[in-house]
Amino acid sequence: MTCQLWYWPDFPGRGEFVRLYMEAAEIDYEDMARLEGADALVEDMHARQGIRPFAPPYLVDGDVCVAQTPLILTYLQDREGLGSGELETDLQLVQLQMDIADLVEEVFRTHHPVAPGxxxxxxxxxxxxxxxxxRENRLPKYLIHFENCLSANGGPFMLGQQWSHVDTSLFQLMEGLDHAFPRLMERLQGNFPYLEGVQSTVPDIEGVAAYLASERRLDFNEQGIFRHYEELDQQ
Amino acid sequence: MTCQLWYWPDFPGRGEFVRLYMEAAEIDYEDMARLEGADALVEDMHARQGIRPFAPPYLVDGDVCVAQTPLILTYLQDREGLGSGELETDLQLVQLQMDIADLVEEVFRTHHPVAPGxxxxxxxxxxxxxxxxxRENRLPKYLIHFENCLSANGGPFMLGQQWSHVDTSLFQLMEGLDHAFPRLMERLQGNFPYLEGVQSTVPDIEGVAAYLASERRLDFNEQGIFRHYEELDQQ
Structure with a gap:
């Protein structure tokens, strides 16, 4: 069955972490608000009853409606039978995906520290x-964390030779940081070989390569999470 | 087997969401940093290898080490056979737990908007x-969300008559908000009958009642997430 992804249509944002994994895993999906517009997203979300999403992105798969990026990715992984088969390993992947979500939120707060509205x-x-x-404290702490975790299985991916949703998300994270903080990321170059490795290897995944070459891939811009404001980058 | 919880010993913080559920479910655990001190926590966390926690709280259960509050709670729920048995319902509980974690982070940022350090x-x-x-925008938006979700099954708990980790977390959230923003919460009284219902019903769960009456329960203070600063409350 074709899944429906609901996310804001005009910037990559959190939705892109879901898109990238679906493209990597070659999962059929409809990107609803890009087909029908942002108003349709607001209307769909407000019409939902019962236990419902707080915010986009959310995924609709038949009767199932699931929000929160790490949970959507875990749901898709299990739906496609792409889990590792080991409970502890699968837990570690969700945990890392939640660490990534926390960092993404901190990136957003670099330009919206006081009020998202x-x-x-x-x-x-x-x-x-x-x-x-x-730049000085939080990002290095997160990057060291992901680098240490990546080194545990020798790379290039978090689990070694087999990619997972954590790898497509780390790729998107590094791309976003390069867009938002180009001078900072240039200064850090060479310090995180495993992260640089996953960033350069994920585009070779067949589904990802096709996606990145397509018009479906959204460029970063000055909306959403990863925005380039020169005054917020390394001086 | 006895679980080990690792979290800062001097304030309720995020660890309290885990403690409350373990106490409600009457799960045996050792609260390691309260037994051995904060230095032991730092030492334990830094000694961990492989894919490891980014930050406390984390739970150690034999060979399994799991971090991120919503994931710890889901892990414990499944370990104890306390899930609903329905995939979609269990997903909704994790999703709500992640919404709560997002709100908890926003509460922290009311007093630490610029730098956690x-x-x-x-x-x-x-x-x-x-x-x-x-106070004006974000909190009402979250409270309306949780109120709407709670109303779906008629209360008092998120799933109706059967409590889950979402209910113990909503209780702790409301208690924390009452501590941090007493004037605001007084003004809102009566607007969220389902949330007030869950807050007043969770203490009747046998394990919770015993816990709240014990010395294990930590009072709120001016460390951690929920802090009372008069100037940040409703004027």
Whole structure:
């Protein structure tokens, strides 16, 4: 059955972590708000009853509706029989995906530290301070964490030779950081060989290669999570 | 087998969501850093190899080590055979637990909008703005969400008559909000009858009642997530 992904249509954001995995795993899906528009997304989300999504992205698969990026990815992994078969390993993959989601939220807060509903221009002073701490403390702490975890199985992927949703997400994360913080990421180059390895290897996955060459792939822009504001990057 | 919980010993924080569920489900556990101190926690976490926790809380159960509060709770639920038996329902519980974790992070950011490593006193201006937006926009949005979901099965618990980890977490969330924002929560009283219902019913769960009456229960204080700073509450 074809899945339906609901996410904002105009920027990669959190939805792109889901798209990339579906493309890597060659799962049929309809990208609903890109077909029907952002208003259709708002309408669909508000019409849902019972225990419902708090925010996009969410996935509809027949009677199942599931939100929260790490949970969507775990659901798809199990649906496609792409889990490792080991409970502890599968738990570690979800855990890493939640660590990635936490970092993604911190990236968003570099330009929206005070209020997600206000414009960046209305919170620039706090953003400047937040981005400084992010560059100096938070991001290195996360990158060291992912690098250590990647090294455990020798690379190139988190589980070694077999890719998982964690790898497509780490790829997207590194691409987003390169877009948002080009000077910082240039300075860090060479410090995280495993992360650089996963970033350069994921595009070779057949489904990913086809996707990246297609018009379905959205470029980063100045909406959503990964935005380039020169004053928030390394000086 | 006895589980080991690792979390900071001096405030309830995120660890309390795990403790409450273990106490409700009457699961044997050792609260390691309360037995051995915060240094032992730092040492244990740094000594872990392979795919490891990014931050406390984490749970050790024999060979399994699992971090991230929603994942720990899901793991414990499945270990104890306390799931609903329906895939879609169990997914919804994890999803709600992740929504709660997101809100908990926003509560933390009301007093630490700029840098988790800096003191509150060094980010008070941004905190004041952040807390205003939290009180006016973000918190009501989350509370309406949880209220709507709770109403789906008629209460008092998320799934109706049977409690789950979502209910113990919603209880802790409401208690924390009452501590941090007493004037705001007083103003909101009566607006969220289902949330008030779950908050008043969870303490009747036998294991929870015993826990709340014990010395194991940690009071809120001015560390961790839920802190009362008068200037961040409703004026």
């Amino acid at each position: 206000l414009h960046y221009a209305d919170q620039m002073d706090a953003a400047y301070e937040m981005a400084h701490d992010f | 800096l003191h509150y006193a060094d980010q008070m201006d941004a905190a004041y703005e952040m807390a205003h937006d939290f």
